[in-house]
Amino acid sequence: MRRPLRLFGCLAGFVLALVAAAALLLGGGVLGEATIKQETPFLIPAGSTLTSVAGNLETAGHISSADGFLLRARLFGSSDPIQAGEFSLSPDMSQGDILAAFQSGDVIRRFVTIPEGMPSVLVWERLMAEELLTGEIPVPPEGSILPDTYAFERGQDRAELVEQMQGTMDLYLxxxxAERSDSIAVDTIREALILAAIVEKETGTPEERRTVAGLYSNRLRTGMMLQADPTIIYPITQGKPLGRRIRQSEIAAVNGYNTYTMLGLPSGPITNPGRESIAAVLNPEPHDYVFMVADGTGGHEFNATLEGHNEAVGRWFELRRQRGEME
Structure with a gap:
């Protein structure tokens, strides 16, 4: 009866000895150590195998032995697959830490910001200038991109990122x-987007957005021309800064965007409006204003009558003369 116990004890001791020896070998570097000298990015292309990744780690000098890394992974690693992407490796990481990072998919996130009111041609230029993105894209349709900061990974396709930006806009719209006020002056989401783009370009003062939205809503309801200067500029520059004063011939131009020569909304958005401008159009400030002019502080003076507006214009011109901007 004592012989089986002795045999069991011998087997248990042998297993413990093997485990201890493996731990000693693996931890002591006989099967390889991590040799990361500084914070560095490491890219795992899609479709990579653990064997190829181990080889790349050894070639880059991040581990001393690819075979040791693979053996450690088989003995002590989880069965989770490694993920594709760009990872950050640091000197304090062990081989086990490296494998865990690859399996968790904790990739480096990079960011691109699309500011409110950036037209699609400038969105296109910004994305094409980002060297870590891949693939060619056309200029996105105007108004289809929701301004925000978006995360991307090295090697991500530009078309995929644009699709994400457009999906975010569709969802927000x-x-x-669904939360729109009963007092809005537009009938469809598309019309709300077009009007929001005008509001976005007409004021850079956040607290004015609902006031400006209310003003243009009043003009739409009463059949007045919107007469928004940015709608004159859009067909000329596709939303880029004009860089000069608007010419009289451009004010008189007849096209699908110039709201000085047409009633109602332009044929499409003139920029990519942000959340606040869209929200302002869908919940405009109730008032009687139908006129506005710059007040010299970055905002506007609003009026309900032409007489009051003309007086405000006179004050604006006098201020510009004092600044030497006009004679």
């Missing part, structure tokens, strides 16, 4: 439309 649907949510905002």
């Amino acid at each position: 649907a949510e905002a439309w």
Whole structure:
């Protein structure tokens, strides 16, 4: 009866000895150590195998032995697959830490910001200038991109990122439309987007957005021309800064965007409006204003009558003369 116990004890001791020896070998570097000298990025292309990744780690000098890394992974690693992407490796990481990072998919996130009111041609230029993105894209349709900061990974396709930006806009429009006020002057989400783009370009003062939205809503309801200067500029520059004063011939131009020569909304958005401008159009400030002019502080003076507006214009011109901007 004592012999089986002795045999069991011998087997248990042998297993413990093997485990201890493996730990000693693996931890002591006989099967390889991590040799990362400084914070460095490491890219795992899609479709990579653990064997190829181990080889790349050894070639880059991040581990001393690819075979040791693979053996450690088989003995002590989880069965989770490694993920593609760009990872950050640091000197304090062990081989086990490296494998865990690859399996968790904790990739380096990079960011691109699309500011409110950036037209699509400038969105296109910004994305094409980002060297870590890949693939060719056309200029996105105007108004289809929701301004925000978006995360991307090295090697990500530009078309995929644009699709994400457009999906975010579609989702926000649907949510905002569902919460719209009864007092809005537009009938469709598309019309709300077009008007929001005008509001976005007409004021850079956040607290004015609902006031400006209310003013243009009043003009739409009463059949007045919107007469928004940015709609004159858009067909000329596709939303880029004009860089000069608007010419009289451009004010008189007849096209699908110039709201000085047409009633109602332009044929499409003139920029990519942000959330606040869209929300302002869907919940405009109730008032009687139908005129506005710059007040010299970055904002506007609003009026309900032409007489009051003309007086405000006179004050604006006098201020510009004092600044030497006009004679």
